[in-house]
Each structure stands twice: as C-alpha cells, then as structure tokens.
Amino acid sequence: MFFNSLAFAIFLPSVFFLYWFVFNKNKSTQNALLIIASYYFYSCWDWRFLFLLVFSTFLDYYTGIQIEKGKSERNRKFWFWLSISVNLGFLGIFKYYNFFAASFSELLNSVGIQASPILLKVILPVGISFYTFHGLSYVIDIYLKRIKAEYNFIDYSLFVSYFPLLVAGPIERATHLLPQVKVKREFNFEKAKEGIYQIVWGLVKKIIIADTCATYANAIFDNYNSMNSFSLILGAIYFAFQIYGDFSGYSDIALGVSKLFGLDLLRNFNYPYFSRDIAEFWRRWHISLSSWFRDYLYIPLGGSKGGIWMKMRNTFIIFIVSGFWHGANWTYVFWGFLNAVYFLPLLLSNSNRNNLDAIQLKYNFDSLKVIISILCTFLLTCIAWVFFRARTITDAVLYLKRMITNWDFSFQYLANERYSYELLLMIGVFVLIEWNNRNKIEPLSGKRSLLKLTLAIGAIMIFGTFSDYKEFIYFQF
Known part of the structure; x- marks a missing residue:
C-alpha cells in the first residue's frame, strides 16, 4: 500500500475515525489499533514477511529487558550481542548475501579461479533497513544505560511498527517516540x-x-x-x-x-x-539516518576527538557505511566514498560547522x-x-x-x-x-x-x- 494510492486514501480515514471515535478511551486501545493497522499496512505489500517484523520486535523487546536485568557485565554483553548479531544477520542475508557472494565470485574469476556462487532466491523485505535500525538504537541505548527497557509489549511494538514510518522512515529513537506512545493522546485540531x-x-x-x-x-x-x-x-x-x-x-x-x-x-x-556546503547538506538531508550514524557509529569510533588520521578514517567509514546501507551495489559505496571526499576538506579545515545559521x-x-x-x-x-x-x-x-x-x-x-x-x-x-x-x-x-x-x-x-x-x-x- 502506497501513500499515494487509492487504497491508502480509504485506509487512513478509516483508521483515523476508529482511533478518535471508537478506540479513544485509553492509550492501550489506541496503541493496539495502530499496531493492527500497521501490520495490515505492511501485509498489503507481502504478508509473508510479517514474521520478520514480529520476530525482530519480540527479539529486541526481550533482549532489552534481559540487558537491563543482567546482573553481570558478561550477561549484559551476551544479550546485547545476541540482538545485534541476529538483527544484522537478517539484514545481511536478505540485503547483502547475494551481493557479497557474486562479488567474491567475480574476484576469484578475475584471477583465474572459476567459481559459481550459490545465490538466494529471495526478495528484499520492504522497510527492513528502517525497522532494524529502530530496534538496534533501542538496544544500544539500553546497553549504554541511556534509557530504561520498555516492559509494555504493545507500546514497544508500536514504536517499531508504527505504519507512517515503517517502510521508509524516518528512523525514530526510543527516547523521542516511546514517551509519546506511553501516554493517552487528545485530539488537537491545530x-x-x-x-x-x-x-x-x-x-x-x-x-x-x-x-x-x-x-x-x-x-x-x-x-x-x-x-x-x-x-x-x-x-x-x-x-x-x-x-x-x-x-x-x-x-x-x-x-x-x-x-x-x-x-x-x-x-x-x-x-x-x-x-x-556538503556538511550543511548532510545536516539537512535524511537527518534521521545521518544523526543515527553520527551517534551510533561516528562518535563511538572516536568522532573528531582524535588525530588527523582518526578523523579521516571515521569520516570515510561513516559515509561508506551510509552508502552501503542504501543498497547492495558498488555504486552506493562509491557514492558514499565521494561524499566523504567532498566532506574531508571541511573537516580538515575545521569549517564543517560554519553554516549553522539560517x-x-x-x-x-x-x-x-x-x-x-x-x-x-x-x-x-x-x-x-x-x-x-x-x-x-x-x-x-x-x-x-x-x-x-x-x-x-x-x-x-x-x-x-x-x-x-x-x-x-x-x-x-x-x-x-x-x-x-x-x-x-x-x-x-x-x-x-x-x-x-x-x-x-x-x-x-x-x-x-x-x-x-x-x-x-x-x-x-
């Protein structure tokens, strides 16, 4: 179901009416309705991939609680890396396996070693990059003790699967959306x-x-x-x-x-x-993804605090990974690399934060x-x-x-x-x-x-x- 389709023009008013006039007594019923609507919205693309969304939701919900309750650092790390590994594993299999298999085969063939890769006949689940990043940021924030784990499964499920952002973002943070989900909403005409x-x-x-x-x-x-x-x-x-x-x-x-x-x-x-300049462009373009990579990749790598080589390394890593996030093709990787090249002179001259004013x-x-x-x-x-x-x-x-x-x-x-x-x-x-x-x-x-x-x-x-x-x-x- 697309936002610009007749089906959505029927779907949205229907959910809106039920939300404000039928399920408006408390936030739990409102949230439950939005979850049902979100799963229906997603299933209109391909209902078979609902299991991935539900599994990812349950995985991060459960591991988040276990991380918070962990009595030792070893136990907390186990649940943390379990969530990270499984989430990235699903993303890797569906989005990147065929790319790496074909690329490795081409590399072997180029040096005279004949190879026929085994490719998977799968389609990319729509929105997997977005809802995976929702869950990853939630688990990382719990592990770093920035937030508390959410024990209400309905509230957490809505945070992950909320249909307006489910298939193409923005990439939300638990610190921003979950507090809104946990309180009853009153209709505001303005x-x-x-x-x-x-x-x-x-x-x-x-x-x-x-x-x-x-x-x-x-x-x-x-x-x-x-x-x-x-x-x-x-x-x-x-x-x-x-x-x-x-x-x-x-x-x-x-x-x-x-x-x-x-x-x-x-x-x-x-x-x-x-x-x-390019630095300002990346503060204005796909802000939720740029800030996600900044907070969960660039800063943990050291950000701009280290020496010149560390700054350059971190800049290229974040842009190349960002390019690779967009798709399994070397064109996206080079697109990210090229933006890093654009960004580098600003970083080295300490002028990447010059244009912050209107x-x-x-x-x-x-x-x-x-x-x-x-x-x-x-x-x-x-x-x-x-x-x-x-x-x-x-x-x-x-x-x-x-x-x-x-x-x-x-x-x-x-x-x-x-x-x-x-x-x-x-x-x-x-x-x-x-x-x-x-x-x-x-x-x-x-x-x-x-x-x-x-x-x-x-x-x-x-x-x-x-x-x-x-x-x-x-x-x-």
Missing part, C-alpha cells in the same frame, strides 16, 4: 491541520515533482550513450529533484499522517538543496557568495547522484565523461515525452516556493493557506491522472 498541510505538500513533491522528473531522468539515464551534454546535465538535475521529491515527500506524508494521530516524528529533511540574503557581496556556494554544493551533489542512479560505476563514469566531452547543448527529443520546457519551469517554480518558505516546515500554511491548499490539491489531481510512477524510491532500501 496539529491535525498542520498534518494535512504537510501531507498535501508531500504529495505535491511526490506526484508533481518526483514522478514527472522520473519520466525524463529514466529516459536519459537509460539512453545516456545517445544523449548530448545538455540532456545529460538535465538528467542529473531531474534525478536530483526526483529523489528529493520522492523521499522528502514520503517523509512529509509520514510526519503529517502521524500528526493526525497526535504523535510527532523526527524531521527528516530541511530544504537540503539550499545548503552552502540563510539570509541581502543586496551585497556576501549574499552573492552564499548563492555561489549553494549552486556549487548542488553541482557536487548532482555529480554524486549520477553514481547513485547509475547501474554500475562504469556507467556513471561514462555518463559524466560524455557530459563533459560531447559539448552539444541543444534540446533533444525524448521518445516517450515532449520537450521538457514545462518541466524546467515547474522545477523553477517549485524551487522558488521552497526558497520563500525555507523557514517553515512546509509552504502551504500561513497566509492564504486555504487557497494554497486548494491549488495544491487541484494540481495533485491533475498530475496524478497522468502519473505512471507509484512506488517510492526508498522502499528498496
């Missing part, structure tokens, strides 16, 4: 209204921006050998807006839906393409420098996105090489679409709207909110009629 604005803006990003850009980006990337420089530049830009509109759109919808039920989720995107533009030279910095950061990001989108590293390199050497800047006709003048205009309007509202959670609230909401819904209905792209990109991660 919060619900904020939720509706955020849902609609998320749908604008997904249906109008991401799905339209996908049509052109796919056509260009799939036929890059016959595309000129201008088309390849546009292809990289289109994919940049496709993945931003797709993933941040999903996050906006998730946060908005959750507000309808009186729960606040972590903000996942903060207008990342207005970043002035962006303010005036008619002066400093503002011109800000605009140039934003454009340069976007350019570097688009180059990295080419590796993220390409099928292989070789394809990405050839794509960029042809972009630089072809030197033809005329519009090309795409076999499945018209010229893309309208799309460029639409992206320009979208950027202006976000820029003018960059200090807000979403652009629809505020003055003339009803008019903006009406126009947005009308545009969604028009573009949704012609859209062929339904699935969200991050479902595959």
